[in-house]
Amino acid sequence: MGSSRNFGQLRTGNGRIADGTLGIQTFVAATYESATIMKNTSVDADLMGALHKRRGRLQRRDLRRWMMPMLVGVCVSVGAFAQTAATQKKARSASPAAEITRFFLEEPKKDSGYETGPLHIVFNDGAEVVKTLPPLRASTEKEVVFNAVGFSGVQLAADRQTLGWTINVENCCTSYSIPLSLAVFRHKRVLHTFDQGQMIWSWIFVQGGEHVAIVFGPTHGPEVGDYRLYNLTTGKLISEVWGDEETQALKSNAPEWAKLLQDHLHNR
Known part of the structure; x- marks a missing residue:
């Protein structure tokens, strides 16, 4: 989860390899530069407007191109981690094949009315189950308990x-x-x-x-x-x-x- 990921590379005009974010900036800058040159050579206003719109579309399109793999990668990583964590939790809590290593009865508390204390059951996976008896009830004239x-x-x-x-x-x-x-x-x-x-x-x-x-x-x-x-x-x-x-x-x-x-x- 902590390792970095390379979601794409872009070769710039001077031969450098840039990461996805830097590549978008370079591509947009190159498009804007072309538009500036055309403006200086008396390209009409309509064409300049079209180029500016195209620049915006290209920027959004390339952002989607670079961002989507990154988002998919992050979602897959998070989903896989969550699924693994859930599986591990289930394995820790449910180990049906665990064997009982020992069991023992507690002494009853003084004047509790019980003959024994709770029953402890210890497993080889580290789990311990404690069985207790229901609370004592007093008999009444209408009911013998x-x-x-x-x-x-x-x-x-x-x-x-x-x-x-x-x-x-x-x-x-x-x-x-x-x-x-x-x-x-x-x-x-x-x-x-x-x-x-x-x-x-x-x-x-x-x-x-x-x-x-x-x-x-x-x-x-x-x-x-x-x-x-x-x-x-x-x-x-x-x-x-x-x-x-x-x-x-x-x-x-x-x-x-x-x-x-x-x-x-x-x-x-």
């Missing part, structure tokens, strides 16, 4: 681009909060949120982060879980099995992803 009070069960998938966590919510029937929903985060945004209405007992990523397996169940009672497998591209449920009520475990013919989740549930 169950606030989200903490993050739990944070896991990173094998692709290092997909992160998941459960949200702990106040519960009416227990003295402690329970995880009721699972958020899946990819490419610096929440991709999907999964819930079924019951407590999330456990969850895992499957196939490196292509799928997620979640087991839901009641807070108390027999361990007859609802095992679900979701596609993380579409967010759709693709498989579901239930535990056996008599054995309180999966049947022997349960799919492999469900068995892996059951092992994770029991820390096996």
Whole structure:
């Protein structure tokens, strides 16, 4: 942007090469000189007027001849610079292939009412995303509020681009909060949120982060879980099995992803 440009050269009568601006001045001066000579040789007034008009037209025409390439060059340079700057800005802000290098939870502020502080997600491109919980609300006579009070069960998938966590919510029937929903985060945004209405007992990523397996169940009672497998591209449920009520475990013919989740549930 700072370099100078040569938009044209003009050879003058004495053989010198002048730049575009000086060339215009030389050409106009030569035209005026010719008109002066003709005036001195008794050229009539009409012809002199025509020459003066021609001089003006030539001056304007040559100004356009030299100025247009210069203006086009400047516009192209500015446009190219703006486009490059916009592309660089987009690349810096959007890097979808960035990997997650670490994540951590802040401690909750004293007497805040939260069980955890914000969740920090750090990427290898230098970006950091901070997830926070909604402000706490008080229950009223007309409305009972169950606030989200903490993050739990944070896991990173094998692709290092997909992160998941459960949200702990106040519960009416227990003295402690329970995880009721699972958020899946990819490419610096929440991709999907999964819930079924019951407590999330456990969850895992499957196939490196292509799928997620979640087991839901009641807070108390027999361990007859609802095992679900979701596609993380579409967010759709693709498989579901239930535990056996008599054995309180999966049947022997349960799919492999469900068995892996059951092992994770029991820390096996």
